Amino acid sequence: MEFFGTLWNMLPALPRTLIAFAIVLGVLVFVHEMGHYLAARWRGVHVDAFSIGFGRPLLQGRDKRGTEWRLGWIPLGGYVKLHGQETPEDVSPETRAGWLPGRTFHEKPVGSRAIVVAAGPVANFLLAILLFAGLFATVGQPVGGTGISTVVEGSAAARSGLRPGDSILSLDGQKVGRFEQVQRYIQPRAGQPVVVAVNRDGAEVSVTVVPEVREGASGSVGVLGIQGGASRFERLDPVSAVAAGAVQTADITWQTLKGIGEMLVGERSAKELGGPIKIAEVSGEAASLGIVPLINLMALLSVSLGLLNLFPIPLLDGGHLVFYAAEAIRGRPLPPRAQEYGFRAGFAVLVSLFLFASWNDIAGGAIGRWVAGLVG
Secondary structure (H helix, E strand, O other): OHHHHHHHHHOOHHHHHHHHHHHHHHHHHHHHHHHHHHHHHHOOOOEEEEEEEEEEEEEEEEOOOOOEEEEEEEEEEEEEEEOOOOOHHHOOHHHHHOOOOOOOOOOOOHHHHHHHHHHHHHHHHHHHHHHHHHHHHHOOEEEOOOEEEEEOOOOHHHHHOOOOOOEEEEEOOEEOOOHHHHHHHHHHHOOOOEEEEEEEOOEEEEEEEOOEEEEEOOEEEEEOOEEEOOOEEEOOOHHHHHHHHHHHHHHHHHHHHHHHHHHHOOOOOHHHOOOHHHHHHHHHHHHHHOHHHHHHHHHHHHHHHHHHHOOOOOOOHHHHHHHHHHHHHHOOOOOHHHHHHHHHHHHHHHHHHHHHHHHHHHHHOHHHHHHHHHHO
């Protein structure tokens, strides 16, 4: 293991970043698509093809069930081709003649179709739980508390009266138990008064602090000017580790949804939204720090991937689930034209998000800094 670690660190930064990106995204996509595949098998739907990556296959083969397995050379996603996913009206008579009776996707009840579609995001959430559980059972769960070890002189915290030795209990009435929860709450509240309740020598004391505004690559963030105590790690038994992994996954899901809501209402900068370039950069940085940060990043991204696919945007799994919910309520599918308009709108939204996130990656990431250095 030490040999491979040394060999890995000898690689130049760019190849290391690309390899880490391919590994991280490949695992997440494989688990997502495997969720669809296993659910399809369970609900009696034949799978025509299972692909990781797009473009010309680097590797491909067919199993005894007739499913073709592919590894594409563009590692930016994947797909499961379900048998008879199209409606009979959308294909030729020759194609319909080749369908396996009782094994097509479109003829299954709406509940079975919804299960197959939802299984992909569910698989990503389960992967995140297992990855966090594995870290908590082997490395340990970080237990840092909310104790303040250092208060920067002249900072917002110092002006408000916070002291080293204080332990933060709540922020605006919301209880916190870890220092990262404090950071997540404060960062989007630059210039906004925050009531901080602390435990000081056994007594509860409340102070009002206005986080300072600090400009970063992702926009303005709030800063108190404090440092927490060193974290310690406590190993958990397998059952407790899985439970803690589920709590961690739920907490990240909620914080992500909350952050998106704050972006929509203008409380947080949309510059924080990242795309594939940012994921590649962060993957390379995490890989350079070791296997534990890389696994932690993989768990975080797995939550994000599962959550993103549940958004009610046509073309995503969540959009299909909205159509199925409407079908269950109406007793029949939505008119083809309504679905077509929905898919067009969903495509436009996804392309816009991709371009916006990619622009953020370029402008605020390493590429942007490189260009700025050339211009400067």
